[in-house]
Amino acid sequence: MDASPNLTPLMDMKPCKKLNLNELLVNKMAKIVERLVGNGNGILINFILGQDIRDVEADENDIEQLILNIAIKARHEIKKGGNLIISTKNVSVNHAKERNASQIGAGFLCEHFIFL
Numbered sequence: 001m002d003a004s005p006n007l008t009p010l011m012d013m014k015p016c017k018k019l020n021l022n023e024l025l026v027n028k029m030a031k032i033v034e035r036l037v038g039n040g041n042g043i044l045i046n047f048i049l050g051q052d053i054r055d056v057e058a059d060e061n062d063i064e065q066l067i068l069n070i071a072i073k074a075r076h077e078i079k080k081g082g083n084l085i086i087s088t089k090n091v092s093v094n095h096a097k098e099r100n101a102s103q104i105g106a107g108f109l110c111e112h113f114i115f116l
Contacts, residue, residue, distance in 0.1 A: 016057040021088050022049045033071045042081025050089035091115045
């Protein structure tokens with residue numbers, strides 16, 4: 001399942017605030033995703049949360065919408081039961097070649113990411 005079409009709205013310039021994705025997943029999104037996806041249809045939902053996750057600057061509504069879109073697509077794709085795993089981890093790009101691949105538009109170069 002390709003979630004890349006969901007990334008385009010995240011690139012829009014919106015007011016952002018610091019978010020901890022683990023806290024967002026545990027405190028808010030886990031119950032919503034479980035109700036949306038796990039209603040007796042054989043889908044097991046697992047949250048695997050990385051340790052010491054860095055905060056991200058993002059629009060909370062966009063992140064919530066991204067997670068819900070992934071969950072809805074999983075519900076439609078996993079028709080005979082299966083696993084939906086939502087995980088987080090810190091990722092750093094340290095190699096020059098990989099740094100060039102991580103360029104996000106003119107003037108933006110990211111070295112540290114949160115993998116969701």
